[in-house]
Amino acid sequence: xxxxxxxxxxxxxxxxxSQDQKSLGFVPTMGALHAGHLSLVKxxxxxxxxxxxxxxxxxxxxxxxxxxxxxxRMLEADIALLSALSNVxxxxxxxxxxxxxxxxxxxxxxxxxxxxxxxxxxxxxxxGVVHVVHHLxxxxxxxxxxxxxxxxxxxxxxxxxxxxxxxxxxxxxxxxKRDPDGLAMSSRNLRLSAQExxxxxxxxxxxxxxxxxxxxxxxETMRHRAILIIEEAGLLxxxxxxxxxxxxxxxxxxxxxxLCCVAAFCGEVRLIDNMLCESVKLP
Ligand code: AMP
Numbered sequence: 001x002x003x004x005x006x007x008x009x010x011x012x013x014x015x016x017x018s019q020d021q022k023s024l025g026f027v028p029t030m031g032a033l034h035a036g037h038l039s040l041v042k043x044x045x046x047x048x049x050x051x052x053x054x055x056x057x058x059x060x061x062x063x064x065x066x067x068x069x070x071x072x073r074m075l076e077a078d079i080a081l082l083s084a085l086s087n088v089x090x091x092x093x094x095x096x097x098x099x100x101x102x103x104x105x106x107x108x109x110x111x112x113x114x115x116x117x118x119x120x121x122x123x124x125x126x127x128g129v130v131h132v133v134h135h136l137x138x139x140x141x142x143x144x145x146x147x148x149x150x151x152x153x154x155x156x157x158x159x160x161x162x163x164x165x166x167x168x169x170x171x172x173x174x175x176x177k178r179d180p181d182g183l184a185m186s187s188r189n190l191r192l193s194a195q196e197x198x199x200x201x202x203x204x205x206x207x208x209x210x211x212x213x214x215x216x217x218x219x220e221t222m223r224h225r226a227i228l229i230i231e232e233a234g235l236l237x238x239x240x241x242x243x244x245x246x247x248x249x250x251x252x253x254x255x256x257x258x259l260c261c262v263a264a265f266c267g268e269v270r271l272i273d274n275m276l277c278e279s280v281k282l283p
Pocket of ligand 1: 028029030031036037039040146147148149150151174175176177178184185186187
């Protein structure tokens with residue numbers, strides 16, 4: 001499996017790809033790859049000649065040192081998983097390669113999408129995401145970049161970044177992959193005990209409850225019932241918001257379509273999930 005670790009290797013390789021007129025898909029990740037990541041890689045692999053998967057646990061996007069330290073790292077296993085795909089290469093830089101001193105970066109103002117939901121609860125998180133994705137986009141210059149709807153707000157941030165810095169990359173959104181019982185796949189799930197994993201299912205249950213009942217009763221009543229599902233399972237809720245999927249602003253009333261967004265602590269592990277919910281049409 002071709003695995004690059006330096007910026008120079010990538011630059012050289014990228015020039016060759018352009019000369020060969022090969023299209024390039026890009027999947028940025030923090031590793032500890034699971035079937036959710038793989039669904040992005042497989043889609044990219046179908047839609048491009050070559051796919052680059054980056055694996056880098058980005059310290060700048062962690063607002064809690066303990067979370068950064070306990071984030072799973074398993075490069076060997078990640079490489080083994082990706083080696084089944086023939087047109088995929090890996091970029092696994094260290095921090096000095098990712099952020100060489102002197103490399104220019106003009107931070108951007110994210111505006112309101114950076115201040116709600118994850119932005120409100122994890123100060124600096126999206127600034128860190130913008131920083132690393134800016135450097136990756138500038139270095140790799142892919143034709144298409146693939147991101148999961150699991151991190152719905154991140155997708156909005158990436159679209160804004162792409163427009164702001166005029167990268168002109170096609171941003172491809174990919175649906176959330178779930179375990180058969182509904183739990184959204186996440187590298188952080190590796191840190192859950194069997195008992196915690198069971199409790200974590202309440203997040204999916206609460207989202208499904210809203211999806212199946214949106215529009216039937218006042219939005220605040222339904223939101224509180226959904227919150228109870230999560231709290232009664234023993235999770236510590238960070239937020240449960242029903243927002244407009246385009247603006248991420250809280251919905252005062254049911255709309256044709258809304259996005260339910262959740263963050264909750266299951267033991268030490270902070271999990272996020274979301275679900276698009278159409279309002280049930282009442283007779
Ligand atoms: P991460 O390694 O957590 O930074 O995720 C890398 C990419 O994979 C991001 O675009 C995520 O949104 C996406 N991703 C993570 N989990 C899932 C999932 N369960 N389904 C689909 N995409 C996912």
